[in-house]
Amino acid sequence: MIRRHIARKPLYSGIASREGRSAARSCSLDRESFSRPELSSALMTTAPHPGRPVGPDSSAQPVALLALDDTLTDRAAAFAAWAKEFAAAHSLPEQWLHDADAEHSGRRRDFFALAKTTYALPGTVEEHYTAFRRRTPQLVPHRPAVNAAIQALAAHGWQLAVVTNGDHDAQHAKLAAAGLADLLPTVVVSSDHGVRKPDPALFHAALARLGATTKEAWVIGDSLEADIAGGNRAGLRTLWLSHGRPHPGGPLPQHTADDIVEACAWLLAQER
The missing domain is CATH 3.40.50.1000 (HAD superfamily/HAD-like)
Structure with missing residues (x-):
């Protein structure tokens, strides 16, 4: 939980x-x-x-x-900017992403596996993980x-x-x-x-x-x-x-x- x-x-x-x-x-x-x-x-x-x-x-x-x-x-500012974008794109609560990040920081694939299961996200866990790694550096x-x-x-x-x-x-x-x-x-x-x-x-x-x-x-x-x-x-x-x-x-x-x-x-x- x-x-x-x-x-x-x-x-x-x-x-x-x-x-x-x-x-x-x-x-x-x-x-x-x-x-x-x-x-x-x-x-x-x-x-x-x-x-x-x-x-x-x-x-x-x-x-x-x-x-x-x-x-x-x-890192926190970059993650917050990404969370705002991702939440808007997938119609899920932005705060949920921050909560999940606190639980799974350092285990990013687990983070996206939980998001996919909880909110039925389209795409694969690996696709979301790859996109995250590409996008967050740009938001620093x-x-x-x-x-x-x-x-x-x-x-x-x-x-x-x-x-x-x-x-x-x-x-x-x-x-x-x-x-x-x-x-x-x-x-x-x-x-x-x-x-x-x-x-x-x-x-x-x-x-x-x-x-x-x-x-x-x-x-x-x-x-x-x-x-x-x-x-x-x-x-x-x-x-x-x-x-x-x-x-x-x-x-x-x-x-x-x-x-x-x-x-x-x-x-x-x-x-x-």
């Missing part, structure tokens, strides 16, 4: 309203291109790490290995504040790469829809390497592409298992994006921020 719940609010929904505020004094950037609200000290707790700190005494270029889904992009929203944050890192000499689990074409389509493809040309996708995060091999493949070492690199992502545990195992510093969630226990990051914009501001502030 599907449990009722309220559909998740898309991530970063408050960014636009916050862009005009003054940034935290320790993380202030050019206000015309990149501003953030005052950063919460509760979110900015850094654990000790033996690696070289990022700062003015650092001799090598710093590196950021960035997750994609729910880090650079907003473009968020200027995220793009500005990535541009700020690049402008300050950071080497950047995307490290993501998923299908090559779908993940690249998400980056294009978000307006990030040109900003992040180095993309390491699990389907191209035969391994998935948290396997350290995927992070090491990204470092090899950049010609970088573990001492220079941070892993930034929202998944404690895939990103934080994986980055820790790879010998990298890790920064968890909490999206307002308390840490549930398990893998510990060296630092926590609320979202990718806040994370980028914090990384740049360490150079001062």
Whole structure:
């Protein structure tokens, strides 16, 4: 039975309203291109790490290995846009799709099998699954504040790469829809390497592409298992994006921020 719940609010929904505020004094950037609200000290707790700190005494270029889904992009917003289209096309309740997604996220064929059984959908489960995988990357929203944050890192000499689990074409389509493809040309996708995060091999493949070492690199992502545990195992510093969630226990990051914009501001502030 599907449990009722309220559909998740898309991530970063408050960014636009916050862009005009003054940034935290320790993380202030050019206000015309990149501003953030005052950063919460509760979110900015850094654990000790033996690696070289990022700062003015650092001799090598710093590196950021960035997750994609729910880090650079907003999965909830893309799913909500798809659900609206699909519900209208098949005359079924939009909220039902959100409820089913909560039950079957990560098991998308089961999701469509349930939808087909419940609402007698035409077509096969595989046809709906294929159409979903093709359409949802196109619905990933473009968020200027995220793009500005990535541009700020690049402008300050950071080497950047995307490290993501998923299908090559779908993940690249998400980056294009978000307006990030040109900003992040180095993309390491699990389907191209035969391994998935948290396997350290995927992070090491990204470092090899950049010609970088573990001492220079941070892993930034929202998944404690895939990103934080994986980055820790790879010998990298890790920064968890909490999206307002308390840490549930398990893998510990060296630092926590609320979202990718806040994370980028914090990384740049360490150079001062």
